Amino acid sequence: MADTLLGTVIENLGSFVREELATFLGVGEQTQRLSGNLTAIRAVLKDAEERQITSHAVKDWLQKLADAAHVLDDILDECSITSKAHGDNKWIARFHPKKILARRNIGKRMKEVAEKITLIAEERIKFGLQVGVMEERQRGDDEWRHTTSVVAEPEVYGRDRDREQVVEFLVRHAVDSEELSVYSIVGVGGLGKTTLAQVVFNDERSIIESTIGKNPDLSSLESMQKAVREILLNK
Incomplete structure (x- = not known):
C-alpha cells in the first residue's frame, strides 16, 4: 500500500514540475529535494514492509512516511486547483497581493513537509534498509x-x-x-x-x-x- 501511495505522489510531483507550478508557486527547490528523497525511499520500501513485522521502529517509520505523503499529496492537489482557477492569467496573478500571501503559505507548508521527508529518508539509512532485499529473500525462500x-x-x-x-x-x-x-x-x-x-x-x-x-x-x-x-x- 505504501508503494502505491508513494508512486502516486511521485507521479503528481512530476506533473507539478512539468506544468511549471513549482516555479509559479516558488517551491522549485523543495520540489527537487522531495523528488530525490521520495525516489530513494521508494527503493527500500519492500525491505521496510518485510521488517515491520518484527520491528516496531520500522513500522512507525512507515506510518510517518504515509502521513507525510498524504500531506504532500493534499498540497499538490491544492496547487493544481489554484493553478486551474487562474488559467492563462496565472503569471499575472502571481503578483497579486493576496496571491503572494497564498503562495507564501503553500511554500511554507511545502518546506515543512520536505523537511519531514528528508528526515524520513535519512532514517532509512539508520535502519539499514536495503534496495531489492525482499526480492532476493523471496527467491531464496520460494x-x-x-x-x-x-x-x-x-x-x-x-x-x-x-x-x-x-x-x-x-x-x-x-x-x-x-x-x-x-x-x-x-x-x-x-x-x-x-x-x-x-x-x-x-x-x-x-x-x-x-x-x-x-x-x-x-x-x-x-x-x-x-x-x-x-x-x-x-x-
Whole structure:
C-alpha cells in the first residue's frame, strides 16, 4: 500500500514540475529535494514492509512516511486547483497581493513537509534498509513456501518446555509404536494450543532426526526429500 501511495505522489510531483507550478508557486527547490528523497525511499520500501513485522521502529517509520505523503499529496492537489482557477492569467496573478500571501503559505507548508521527508529518508539509512532485499529473500525462500507454518517463532515466548515435552513424545515414544499415536493438547480457549502445535510442527530438525537416525541437512527442500527417499527405499 505504501508503494502505491508513494508512486502516486511521485507521479503528481512530476506533473507539478512539468506544468511549471513549482516555479509559479516558488517551491522549485523543495520540489527537487522531495523528488530525490521520495525516489530513494521508494527503493527500500519492500525491505521496510518485510521488517515491520518484527520491528516496531520500522513500522512507525512507515506510518510517518504515509502521513507525510498524504500531506504532500493534499498540497499538490491544492496547487493544481489554484493553478486551474487562474488559467492563462496565472503569471499575472502571481503578483497579486493576496496571491503572494497564498503562495507564501503553500511554500511554507511545502518546506515543512520536505523537511519531514528528508528526515524520513535519512532514517532509512539508520535502519539499514536495503534496495531489492525482499526480492532476493523471496527467491531464496520460494521452495519453502509450500511447507512453512504461519507461526513466526521469534514471537512465541514461554513455550519451550511444552514444545520439548511434545517433541520428546513424538521422537521417543510415538515413533516406536505400531499403532497411530495421538498426543492431545487440551485447555480453555486462548491458552495457545494451536500455536504450540504449530511450533512443534516447525521443529522439523528433531522430528526428521528421529526418522532418519542422523542429523538432517535442512539447508534445502531437495536434501530433505533425498534423505526421506533413501529411508523409504531401504524399507
